[in-house]
Amino acid sequence: MAERYEIRFSGAGGQGLITAGIILAEAAAIIEGKHALQSQSYGPEARGGASKSEVIISDAPIDYPKATIVDTCLAMTQEAADKYAVGIKKGGLLLIDADFVKTAPKGDFTVYRLPIMRMAKEDIGREIVANVIALSAVIGMTGVVSREAGEEAVVRRVPPAFKDLNKKAYNLGYEKGKALVN
Amino acid sequence: MAKKSALVQGNQACAHGAIYAGCKFFGGYPITPSTEVAEELSAMLPKVGGKFIQMEDEIGAMASVIGASLTGAKALTATSGPGVSLKQELIGYACIAEVPCVIINVMRGGPSTGMPTGPGQSDVMQAKWGTHGDHAAIALVPESIQEIFEETVRAFNLAEKYRMPVQVLYDEIVGHMRERIVFPEPGELEIIDREAPTVSPEEYKPFDSSKGQVPPLAAFGSEYKYHVTGLNKAADGFPTTKAELVDAEERRQVDKVECEEARADIEKNEEYMIEDAEIVLWAYGSSARSARYAVNELRKEGIKAGLFRPLTLWPFPEKRTAELAEQAKAIIVPEMNLGQMIIEVDRVAQGRCTIDGVHRVDGDPLNPGQIMAKVKEVI
CATH class of the missing domain: 3.40.50.920 (Rossmann fold)
Known part of the structure; x- marks a missing residue:
């Protein structure tokens, strides 16, 4: 892994992408003992409309706390894709929701598609786990943290009653994400 | 055993640091981007026998902190630039009455309402010269989540040791981002409490500096009775206009922080x-x-x-x-x-x-x- 790896999750406010960012940072910083820094859009823009959460993961202490050049980006909606799928590194990855992002941003990066919301609704039965599917798909695609660390971080965050549901969502997303890049 | 670690926001780290330092009182008025400090302490303080009060406004919040501190509690408020502006008169009061307290300023842009959700560093001169009159100031500026915890503890220590308000300033970015914090064990960081009087209540003078630049501070409501005022005062706490007393007091209150020995103690780079x-x-x-x-x-x-x-x-x-x-x-x-x-x-x-x-x-x-x-x- 490069010394500094930057991931941006974007979508509509309320889709749980800030939580996805926090879980990823916990997997890296608390479970794997790497350096990680999570930040998010804040203020009016975080309520409805497009929202984003950024995670920087590094082997060394992280100085500049904002994204410089994004390695991997997720966009769950068209508005988020238009607004936040920018500054992606040459050769970087962009994962979009296949149903909600009709026009993929163009750039020197690879675009991957997964029907994330549909998978949450139809395969798992609850739209609320879309953020966990998105998170684990990104982990499957990038390997930025291990499969186990990601799963553990998800389980730590959710109430016991929702553990199995989230585990199922995590594993689905991970497999689909991994299959995309192989 | 491995020390406890967690991924927390800067504002949460500040609240944890305050509790570690022995803070028992928070009086505040919610303001972006500092609100999480209050939110966190509203849950934490009752568990350690402390009090959390959301006051009617920023000025009342600062007054409550001064009052709480005079009764012996380590007291904190958290705000942002507009709130610090409103608190200035009482910050000056805490300077002249020599009341230990900590003020957190999570900086945003300004002046006035400015940009509440954006970061800024434009209150750093205010931290020194915000309140009128000659006075000493201590301001600490952490850059990370771990450091916000540690510097909040240090702020309480310095406030208690030098008997004065101490400000901690960090901006919205550090206040809201999350990083790993490793919580120090109890006893790992030094905790300083204000010096208590050793004389009898009858002999006690709240501003008697004959034994050092920072006079011991008795708790209001105890058997020690004394007078507190924003006027220039004599050693017994009552107002004075005697030129030599006013001059000596003014100079001492600046010198207690700016003398070489104090600087060496307070400066950290x-x-x-x-x-x-x-x-x-x-x-x-x-x-x-x-x-x-x-x-x-x-x-x-x-x-x-x-x-x-x-x-x-x-x-x-x-x-x-x-x-x-x-x-x-x-x-x-x-x-x-x-x-x-x-x-x-x-x-x-x-x-x-x-x-x-x-x-x-x-x-x-x-x-x-x-x-x-x-x-x-x-x-």
């Missing part, structure tokens, strides 16, 4: 790649993070840059800044304001090297590229 540095980036808070990034990049290009980062902004690190002005070809001061601490750097440098600033006030943090561009322009 980080130096990174300074030893052979020709260009010194003089930076604090989240701008220092960008500056450190810039130093690393500049070094790769063979430019001898280094970072000087004060954690104590006030009292100003005069001696070390003067030495660096002697050593360096240039000192660059990146700040998220239009040039505030650069005024002090320039004053102390006395023309010994080039002084230049990098400024940003649009709600985005200073980025390393901007700082690097300025360095290359100067050399």
Whole structure:
């Protein structure tokens, strides 16, 4: 892994992408003992409309706390894709929701598609786990943290009653994400 | 056993630091981007036998903190620039009445309402000169989540030791981002409590400095009875206009912080790649993070840059800044304001090297590229 790896999750406010960012940072910083820094859009823009959460993961202490050049980006909606799928590194990855992002941003990066919301609704039965599917798909695609660390971080965050549901969502997303890049 | 660690926001780390330091009172009024400090403490304080009060406004909040502290509690308020502006009269009161307390300022832009959700560093001069009259000031400027915890503890220690208000300033970026914190074990960090009187209640004088610059402070409501006022006062706490007493008190209250011994105790700096540095980036808070990034990049290009980062902004690190002005070809001061601490750097440098600033006030943090561009322009 490069010394500094930057991931941006974007979508509509309320889709749980800030939580996805926090879980990823916990997997890296608390479970794997790497350096990680999570930040998010804040203020009016975080309520409805497009929202984003950024995670920087590094082997060394992280100085500049904002994204410089994004390695991997997720966009769950068209508005988020238009607004936040920018500054992606040459050769970087962009994962979009296949149903909600009709026009993929163009750039020197690879675009991957997964029907994330549909998978949450139809395969798992609850739209609320879309953020966990998105998170684990990104982990499957990038390997930025291990499969186990990601799963553990998800389980730590959710109430016991929702553990199995989230585990199922995590594993689905991970497999689909991994299959995309192989 | 491994120490407990967690991924928390800067504002949460501040609340944890306050509890660690022994804070038993929070009086505040919610304001972005500091609200999480209050939110967290509203849950934490009752569990340690403390009190949390959301006051009617910022001024009432500061008054409640002063009152709580006089009864013996370590007391805190958290706010942002507009709130600090409103608190100024009472901050001055805490200075002259010598009441230990801690004020957290999570900085946003300004003046007035400014940009509530964006970061800023434009309250650093206010931290020194916000309230009227000659007075000493202590202000601490952490740059990370771990450091917010530690500097909040240090702020309480300094407030108790020097019997005065201490401000901790960090910006919205550090307040809201999350990083790992490793919680210090109880006893791992030093905790200082104010000096209690050793004389009998009858003999007690709240401002008797015959045994040292910082007189012991009795708890209001105990058997020790005394008078507190915002007027210039004599050793017994009652108002005076006697020239020699007023003069001595005014001077003591500044000297207790600015004398050489106190400065050595209060000042705290980080130096990174300074030893052979020709260009010194003089930076604090989240701008220092960008500056450190810039130093690393500049070094790769063979430019001898280094970072000087004060954690104590006030009292100003005069001696070390003067030495660096002697050593360096240039000192660059990146700040998220239009040039505030650069005024002090320039004053102390006395023309010994080039002084230049990098400024940003649009709600985005200073980025390393901007700082690097300025360095290359100067050399």
